[in-house]
Amino acid sequence: MAESVPEDLLRELAPQVLGALVRRYGHFDTAEDAVQEALLAAAQQWPEQGFPDNPKAWLITVASRRLTDLLRSEQARQRREDTVAQWVLPDDWLTPPADRPVEAGDDTLILLFLCCHPSLSAASQIALTLRAVGGLTTTEIARAFLVPEATMTRRITRAKKSVKDAGARFSLPPDRDERLDAVLKVIYLIFNEGYASTAGPSLQRVELAAEGIRLARMVHALLPDDSEVTGLLALMLLTDARRPARTGPAGELIPMAEQDRTRWLQPSIAEGVDLITDALPRGPVGPYQLQAAIAAVHDEAASWTDTDWPQIVALYEVLLQLSDNPMVALNHAVAVAMAEGPTRGLELLGQIETDDRIAKDHRLHAVRAHLLEMSGDPTGARTAYELAATLTTSLPQQRYLNTKAANTT
Amino acid sequence: MKYMILTYASQQDYDGMGGKDTGKPAWTEQDFAAMGAFMEKFNSDLAESGELVETRGLAAPVLTRRLGSKEGASVVTDGPYAETQEVLAGYWVVECDSFDRATEIAARLGETPAPEHVRATAYADIRPIMESREDMVG
Numbered sequence: 001m002a003e004s005v006p007e008d009l010l011r012e013l014a015p016q017v018l019g020a021l022v023r024r025y026g027h028f029d030t031a032e033d034a035v036q037e038a039l040l041a042a043a044q045q046w047p048e049q050g051f052p053d054n055p056k057a058w059l060i061t062v063a064s065r066r067l068t069d070l071l072r073s074e075q076a077r078q079r080r081e082d083t084v085a086q087w088v089l090p091d092d093w094l095t096p097p098a099d100r101p102v103e104a105g106d107d108t109l110i111l112l113f114l115c116c117h118p119s120l121s122a123a124s125q126i127a128l129t130l131r132a133v134g135g136l137t138t139t140e141i142a143r144a145f146l147v148p149e150a151t152m153t154r155r156i157t158r159a160k161k162s163v164k165d166a167g168a169r170f171s172l173p174p175d176r177d178e179r180l181d182a183v184l185k186v187i188y189l190i191f192n193e194g195y196a197s198t199a200g201p202s203l204q205r206v207e208l209a210a211e212g213i214r215l216a217r218m219v220h221a222l223l224p225d226d227s228e229v230t231g232l233l234a235l236m237l238l239t240d241a242r243r244p245a246r247t248g249p250a251g252e253l254i255p256m257a258e259q260d261r262t263r264w265l266q267p268s269i270a271e272g273v274d275l276i277t278d279a280l281p282r283g284p285v286g287p288y289q290l291q292a293a294i295a296a297v298h299d300e301a302a303s304w305t306d307t308d309w310p311q312i313v314a315l316y317e318v319l320l321q322l323s324d325n326p327m328v329a330l331n332h333a334v335a336v337a338m339a340e341g342p343t344r345g346l347e348l349l350g351q352i353e354t355d356d357r358i359a360k361d362h363r364l365h366a367v368r369a370h371l372l373e374m375s376g377d378p379t380g381a382r383t384a385y386e387l388a389a390t391l392t393t394s395l396p397q398q399r400y401l402n403t404k405a406a407n408t409t
Numbered sequence: 410m411k412y413m414i415l416t417y418a419s420q421q422d423y424d425g426m427g428g429k430d431t432g433k434p435a436w437t438e439q440d441f442a443a444m445g446a447f448m449e450k451f452n453s454d455l456a457e458s459g460e461l462v463e464t465r466g467l468a469a470p471v472l473t474r475r476l477g478s479k480e481g482a483s484v485v486t487d488g489p490y491a492e493t494q495e496v497l498a499g500y501w502v503v504e505c506d507s508f509d510r511a512t513e514i515a516a517r518l519g520e521t522p523a524p525e526h527v528r529a530t531a532y533a534d535i536r537p538i539m540e541s542r543e544d545m546v547g
Contacts, residue, residue: 148463252438389427393468398427399441406430 005046009055010039014135015218017059019107021067022170028114029160030070031063032132038063039135106172108133109222113173115159116182119166124159125186126193131156133218134211144208145193180223184232184288187215191236209240230279231289237272238295241265253400257304269299290319294331309339326358334367342375362391366401373408382408411462411504411538412511416518418498420490422527423469432493433526443522451517455503460514462502470496502538511535 014035021031038059052058115129130136130144142152173179191212216233223229245259276292294315301307316332329352337345349368358364369384385405389398424431426441436444455461473496475489490496505511515533523531539545 249442386429389429390469390471393472395427395441398429398469399438400428402424402428402435406428406435 005043005051010042011135013056013059014039015108015111015133016056017063018132019111020060021063022111023107025064025067025071026170027067027071028168028170029164030074031067032160034063034067034070035059036131036137037066106222108218110170110172112183112219113176113179114163114168114170116179116186117163117166117168118179118182119162119168120159122186122189124155124162125182126190127152127155128159128163129186129215130190130211134215136211180226180229183219184228187212187219188232188236188288190215191240209236209243212236213240225282227279227282227284228286228288230275231286231292234272234275234279235288235292235295237268237275238292238299241268241272241299247396253394253396255400256298261303264299269296272296273300285318287319287322290315290322294319307338309335313339326352326355326361327363329355330358330364330367333371337371337374342371345371346375360391362388362397362401364388365391369401369404369408378408410507411502411540412508413536413538414501414503414511414515414518415497415534415536416499417495417532417534418470419493419495420470421493422495422498423471425524425527427469434524436524436527440522440524447521451521455501455514460503460505460510462504464499464501466499467497470494508535508537 017038018031018035021035022028025031041062042055042059046052046055111133112129115132116125120128127141127145130141131138136144138152138156139149141156142149145152191209194208194210194212213233213236216229216236220229220233241264242256242259244265245261245263246254248254272292273296276289276296279289280293294312297308297312297315312335313332316328316335319328320332329348333345333348333352336348346368349364349371352364353359365384365388369381369388372378372384373381382405385401385408389401389405392398392401418426421431421433425433425435426444428435428441452461452464455464470490471488473488473490475486477484477486501514503511503514505514512535515535518533519531521528521531
């Protein structure tokens with residue numbers, strides 16, 4: 001009886017196999033193709049011929065053979081074109097001394113740095129990360145981002161070429177901290193694309209959110225002492241915990257204030273709270289930890305009004321010092337309004353409104369509408385809700401905002 | 410052969426779908442949910458039969474930017490359409506055996522659940538797509 005190959009196993013091994021191959025032979029771009037073919041071969045052959053004793057070694061062997069074939073045909077082609085074949089010798093790659101065993105984890109980390117290379121656009125970084133580290137096929141990635149497969153194939157091929165042209169080496173980069181920031185940003189973008197999908201009829205595309213969490217877990221396992229990595233994982237878990245309560249039966253958006261908190265995922269909250277409680281005192285404190293701490297305060301509150309708003313205000317104030325982000329300023333204004341009253345919140349909004357980055361964002365106008373409603377100005381609130389509704393492209397959000405406008409009297 | 414099926418709506422229609430009372434009554438929550446469920450089924454059936462190439466819905470006309478030129482310089486106009494002007498709202502590209510089959514597919518759109526006043530005036534166009542460079546420049 002054929003047993004299907006657990007997808008998790010293959011996807012977990014994918015970056016390790018690719019790392020081993022690139023470390024040994026170089027040729028990141030071709031090796032990546034070879035690994036995808038080896039994964040495909042495993043998915044087809046293992047159920048029929050039985051599982052190998054050492055799946056990772058099997059994959060490395062098959063992928064190496066495939067890589068050799070690919071490089072040979074590439075070399076033959078180059079010879080035909082009368083150019084000198086540019087083999088990259090293993091010595092050309094910076095490798096650790098022979099007496100130090102290579103950790104598979106280091107390889108995965110280096111792969112992440114390559115995929116999030118600064119020469120790539122965010123869209124390319126995301127696509128390449130999902131394929132080379134996440135082990136997803138191009139078809140799956142194309143489907144997740146609602147683009148034709150040919151477009152995604154080209155995006156990934158170009159990304160690999162850019163990494164190659166930029167002369168990236170298979171070693172930990174010297175500007176490691178800066179590059180780690182880029183990796184975390186890409187993982188957070190993947191999560192958000194799934195959580196707050198802006199395209200398509202349904203509000204959430206769960207698979208990408210789960211993939212973001214999986215990648216964050218992977219990096220956390222490799223760098224358990226990095227407090228920002230821990231913070232990012234906690235932030236995602238604490239946000240994702242609210243997923244079941246975030247949309248209604250007809251797919252409509254339900255804001256946090258009105259969500260049924262009994263539907264929040266308690267195991268995710270518990271894990272997120274543990275992670276952030278452990279990370280914060282260790283420091284240094286960064287934006288992901290602060291956002292996770294804010295999410296934790298929300299997740300532990302019995303209701304919107306019972307929330308510890310002064311603490312949230314304080315956390316946003318630290319966050320504002322770290323980053324000049326208008327969305328953070330907007331959330332800060334909401335927290336202040338909840339802690340000190342709508343008038344104070346509206347004053348803060350007045351300072352944000354002139355910021356071009358957010359002036360035409362529906363969220364700014366939705367917040368103003370809400371604060372005007374709280375302050376007893378229904379006419380102003382209705383106008384602001386209606387304006388917010390015209391500024392969003394999402395129909396569920398439009399319906400929510402127009403309903404609020406109609407009910408504000 | 411590929412065909413494009415096009416549907417049209419005005420800003421007023423979009424507002425109604427977005428839950429806003431304008432000249433016409435707004436869609437109720439049930440109307441909106443039924444339409445969503447129908448479209449999901451319609452699209453998955455087309456994908457299942459292998460005839461769907463691509464489908465997209467366009468955001469409200471008010472969010473349109475028109476790029477034109479005035480005295481040799483580029484000019485951008487925000488929201489160029491009148492409130493009641495019907496403009497492209499969404500499309501499907503299907504690949505099927507005949508113009509009649511494409512028409513049959515589009516006809517199913519006529520069953521889309523929607524408020525009566527919307528159903529009464531809704532229509533779709535079906536247009537053959539030029540397949541190659543030869544179709545365009547000979």
